[in-house]
Amino acid sequence: MEELNSEKILEIGKKAVEKAIKLGATEAVVFLSEGYLNSVEIQRAQIVGCISRWEHGIGVRVVYDKAVGFAYATILDEKTVDETVEKALKFAKANKPDENWPGFSSSTEFPEIRNTYDKKIEDVQPEELVSYASIMLETALSHDKRVLPIGGGVQTSHICQAIVNSNGVEAIDKGTGAGCYLVTLAREAAEVTPVCFEYNVERVWRINPEWVGREAAKMAISSLKAKKIKSGKFSLILNETALSSLLYYTLISAVKADAVQREQSALKGKIGQKVASELLTVYDDGTLEGGLNSAKFDGEGTPMQKTLIIEEGVLRSFLYDRYTAKKDNVESTGNSAREGLDAYMKTPTLEATNFVFSPGTKSNDELIEEIKNGILVFGVQGAHSSNPATGEFSVVATPAWKIENGQIAYPVKGAMITGTIYEVLQNISGIGRTPRKIEKVVTPWIRVENVKVVG
């Protein structure tokens, strides 16, 4: 397999763009990616194997008379690339012109983002990954014999993405990632706890498998002897895992300009209005140092940027790609995503990058201590069945613990929390000061008052 080679990738891209224009395309953009992923897998308390993936491919997007077509291929020889260009053009010709077509990007200046590429990750050997996995696993197992680590892994990846278009854009970006996670449960007599999850994911080679193993084990043990609770209204603390699940299908969906323009968002017409507690400030930041989704450019070649979404409770902006931006007469916010090892095969979609809840002033202990009657929620189940148009959700809190008089009292089972994300955001009463990143979200713990819970 050939090593990542920037020049070669750009050359294939330039040739494909030229070919498209020669065949009569109005505009063309070519996205190429090549990536490697290596991982070690844990199942049922043992290391069971390794995975290595190598992917490369080309995605060609062409415009013919304001109509778009797209084709991709995994084979990069000249014949296949030519065929791919021809297919994309054929699809564009079959499509109807769209008067709102904004054209492709012509940005040539891109931000430099710190801590998104670490050469060391490219050189990590399988033996080292196996030893990290082993440390994580043994730490969890030796913590308590009731713990069963049912799954987990340690993973590294590196990917090189290039974009070339007929407006003269030529850009290349290299990124790396490393992570470990462990999924645990605990068993005692006939009781099985809910599944617990701990993780550590970074863009540089600085992950701590021992910490993950210990915390995943502690979480499972503390979930034993769960009780049902009576229905009522409670204070709630959501950690980053719970909040990220909940946000993805509600708030993040609602701030996408596409949803707003097409009346699928409760936030339509609310720019400048108060939609959340004044404690809350939210950014979407594609340039975040070490951010899991930070990159130089987005899937359309627009430079990544930092966009203020909610400022002290007031809604300030939506997320835009080029198409939705043109409709609202604004600029793209760099939120057109093409993600993953197989990014080349994906058409750009409007997505959040790093959705950042600005940290507050409280320690996690303080957030708990100030609660008389509440629930600490480390995960929610069923968030994808939320109503993205209204922000209404109804999810099971799991794992979760009852908080009484400022202390964690006992684990809770089967508690269903319901409401709308906007009530949640309005009723924030405290924000932690230590953010963590998970998937698209970067957030500390958030405390919310008056949430309805069905026990």
Next chain:
Amino acid sequence: MRGEFYKIIEDGKNLGAEYIEVRAEKVFRTSLTTKDGKVETARQGIDYGAAVRVLVNGAWGFSTTSSLNLKDLSEATRKACSTARSAASKLKSPIKLAEVKTVEDKVLVKPKRNPREISIEEKMNTILSLDKTVFDYDPRVRSCTIDYLDISGTCYFINSDGTYIEQDKLYVWSRILATAKEGDVLAYGREEIGSTAGFEVFDEQPPEEIGSLVAKRIIDQLMAKTPKGGRFPAVIGPNVIGVFIHEAFGHLAEADLTISGSVLADKFGKKIASDKVNVYDDGTIEGAFGSFKYDDEGIPAQKTLLIKEGNIVGLMTNRETAGKLGLPPTGNARAESFRHRPIIRMRNTYLAPGDYSLEELLEGIKFGYYLKSFRGGQANLDGTFQVGIQEAYEIVNGEIDKPIRNLSISGNTLETLLKVDAVGKDFELWPGRCGKDGQTAFICDGGPHTRVKEVIVGGRA
């Protein structure tokens, strides 16, 4: 190709693999996305690639490449073997696969309408006419997003036991998402179509029919009220009972999850549901979205009985878990593509019909809910489940009454299965997609109308 695959198998053996398999794919994907009458995406892909999976000293090595040339396949084999050897250094109990019969077969699909032979223009027109039906239904419809996907091509499977299979792959899928608005009320609804038969699925379920169904659902929601929270009796329709059986029970009976400590771990052979409950996972239903002839370990698909009169009698297995548990391999090992390893997945999973009519099921319920169509569902290994419902009605004095929106049910699977007190005589199967470990599988689920004595209803009073 076949000669090259044999060479790879030999390479693997020489590198110390006790088992090696190659899965290669030459697949074409066409997809469309329309938004409000406009085609936003028209995409076609030539998706070639292969995966090599080996067992070395009892540990797995799995390596993929988006290429089919011999040099890249050899490199993938070398990587699979060397990384498996590293993993084996920390292995406690070596993995052993269940013995199976070897197979040599070539499986061709014979669709009435092969999506490969249908022009992109016709596909666009079909989807756009569906979109038009949704908007024409009522002026309060505000948006409609439709995704269309067809996958066709050939998959090659070869392993060191001597199995060689060439199997055609054919899927046609579409999903409709629509919203409606009146005043401050926003309604949201969805529906899916899926088939392994061919593009003729759009003749059997005309776009107009599906479009009206989705449109009616969201318009009805505009008038709907939100549910009371609490415990209520419910009559569950085929679409919802299907997703309940799939999410709340099915995943727990996937052998990898069962032995990972699911609540079914120590229940095999025991009673976990009322006598009325019989559940199958069946990969052999012709044309159904979850059907195939051989799974991705080369095992023939079959009809697997999971619950018989309330007793759990079967688990869904792959060769690894079958070997570990001494159960038969059931043909449930599936991989989304060459990019992924085969894992245990459901096929077409359903509750078998009983003998009640819908009227009989409703009879005697003073107040409860009729759950007709789901939005999404999820379950945990400890047996708690949550299913969001997009179409629901109140039941008042044995009659279906006013529509309810944003209802969601939850509870404990085993408690709920024991509360099934009557099973209908009708039957429907619904296509869907299921996510597990980052892979999507095409599946169906379904069953008849079914009554449960009590389920937890979450909602906004």
